[in-house]
Amino acid sequence: MANIVWHTKLRIKLDLTLDDLDHPELPDLWETIYRTDRYYAQRGIPVHERDLQCGGVCRDAGVEAWMHLRLRANGRREAVHERSEDEERHIVPMSDEHKAYQERILRAAQDGGFDADSEVRTRVGRSWIQTDTLVEGADGRRIGWEVQLSSASSDGLRSVRARASKAAKNGITPAWHTDRADYANRHDTHWTRSNHLPAYVIAKTGDLRVISGFRALDFWRCDIHAVYPCPQGVRRCGKAHATPKPRDVLFDDLVRQTAAGTIVPIQFRTPTKVHRFWVTHTDKDRLDDLYNNDTQLPPIKDDDAAFTIASRNQPTCRPGDAATTPVTLQTPSTIPRITAPQAVVPAQPPAPAVETGTAPAALPATPAQPQRPSGAHPAAGQVGLPETLIALQQAADHEHTKLQQCDGYEERKQQRLVWFEAAAAAQAAITQYARTKRFNRFEVQQEVHRIVRQPGEAPGE
Template sequence: MANLVWHTKFGIHLDLTLDDLGHPNLPNLWSIVYDTDRLYAARDIPVRERDLQCGGICQEAGVTAWMYLRQRANGRREAVHERAEDEERHTAPMTAEHRAYQERIVRAAEIGGFSADCEVRTRTGRRGWIQTDTLVQGESGLRIGWEVQLSTADTHGPRSVRSRAARAAKHGITPAWHTDRADYARRRDAHWTRSNNLPAHVIARTGDLRVVSGFRALDFWRCDGRALYRCPDTQSRCGNVHVTPKPKDVLFDDLVRQSAAGLIVPIDHRDGSSTHRFWVTSTDRDRLEDHRHDNTNLPPLPDSEEEDGPAGASRRRPTCRPATVPPASAQHMPVRLLDWNSSAHWSFEPQPCRHCSKPTNLLDDQGEPSHKVCAEAATGA
């Protein structure tokens, strides 16, 4: 049985859990479709010719599954599949471990002050919908759709992980896939996280549950003689700044709450020709965005300045423009770039720039938050 029916002739979904079937502008809709179906049955018209199909899991899987209607003595409305194998598609058993993960996600979210619910259906138009294992309602309308995958997952078709994750993201749900299988954690079709294979009673406990893969800390480093890593682009030191993701453990409950708060986010990180998908802190994500917009083709500094300043001077592209425009006479003056290569000019917590009020991680010589270009414009450097 299913609660969502697709009427092929009317071209609409019928939600049997609602009195108006989801169409308040069509009065007596249930009586019309039910009486019509009973009339077809009385005339021995085959089920496949009665205009009713499964509009839920079967339709999402690309299967045409015909249905008929019935109404219990207590008034309960039901849609029944014509074929038993279609019916079984809706009654796949849920393991105790899967259920324990769902309950833990809901509990962790609610402790953090967020609402969450299991097996949530989200409309995606007239003919589609998304069913999420556990949906967490986060900050500022953020929605995290948790999918717990402990069994075999399709790699192709409408029910594949890639397809389901893409559909969720398209309709405003951030997909979060969690597993206990190491081979799934290495896949790149979604932002996978993994915990160890544990029994249901351990997953359900209040104690720590550790995520052992899928969360990274980003290491930003300059490719010079002091670097600990090999240059990813050349056989020698190129002098540019590179990014290396490093595995880092995080507690599952913290991941649930901080992703809902927007403090942990999914990213796609390119490494050569490969794209890796994992979760990082929002601070690392912002630093990575700044790094991606760096101008690595800036002209070199004059020889005199290279000798006076420290090696590897910053060539970061400014992330904003100051609100004030210098006088016309100053616009024709040569500009000398400030050298903020020292780590003393970086703050891990973004703060409003003292000049333009836009967020920045940079600090000026007085330790005040300031974009480099703002400081240059303000001092006339």
């Protein structure tokens, strides 16, 4: 196929990449030429009698290469050579560096016990996929290595996204390698990059380092101790995040570990774009857990990141009620254990109270029958919490413990769904109870967690 066509009767060149074929003075030129070519085809007129020749490489070489037009379903215009030998004239010869990379991939894969072959054509429907080097990995895994070096032309990357997407849809994991920084900075596929080296160095058995495309994930919590800015653009959100950090890896190890499945491709989303790179399978599993936990069960903030914004509601107690009200409202992380009715309510709490917009229930006059779960008590019945809330939270924590003990990816995936359902049931019950009793939902949840879990144990998130 070619993009430049020579019309023998009109004596003009047609650029199929332009809407007007580079002839704005001739309106509807493409429709006229394409309908004429289709009419010739329906009448059975041979291609070499349809007035169209290759106007690029073949014409420059002094060869009359006849062509016919084709319009793809996606609207792409193509000019196809009549003879295959004319088509081969447009293929750029493979460089020595490209051949050296292919040989190195084959050797690295075979040393790892994997089968590999170069220039592999895989049939896909009515067309095919041609891969520079195809590695047959473990568990049916297929890694298609494509080498795109600095000797490529300016049009060499035009179809990268389409080729990578087509390979992925047909069970081939695309792995593109280059020695150009501008290629490696693209995000249309999973690029890796090495330094620009001559062929004899690439072909050696010594270390060939990959300096871009492989990263390690640094997991951290967004609190006052974090060294990274919050990716959500706020001061400190209290959630857990992951930050990719560049790491070098040896090219031979990369070939073998991608085939074995210990290094896998991921798509890392940021507020502005999607980054594609390679990480270890352990980091990928941890990232999946982080995303699932963060979206389903937001983590409770740590003590040092406790609520510091004052509530807009009125306080639930007054200094004049100290003699009759033994219960205090403080931050959830500093709720005291009340053992006697002589507890005194301070005139101003050391930290602002955190409440919902719902009006609080009236506090009891005596401490013998507390109705709000703001105090810490040894059992649910002593604070008026239903046993159902305790049972549901225990079931959710039990499923979370089972998730941490899973090893396989599929097993973790199934157990995570079970945990989500149990946790959702517990959270719904807490919400319904707090709404019915007109209690602060956060305080109810904190009291349930305190009863179910041991002191100092982190909530299952």
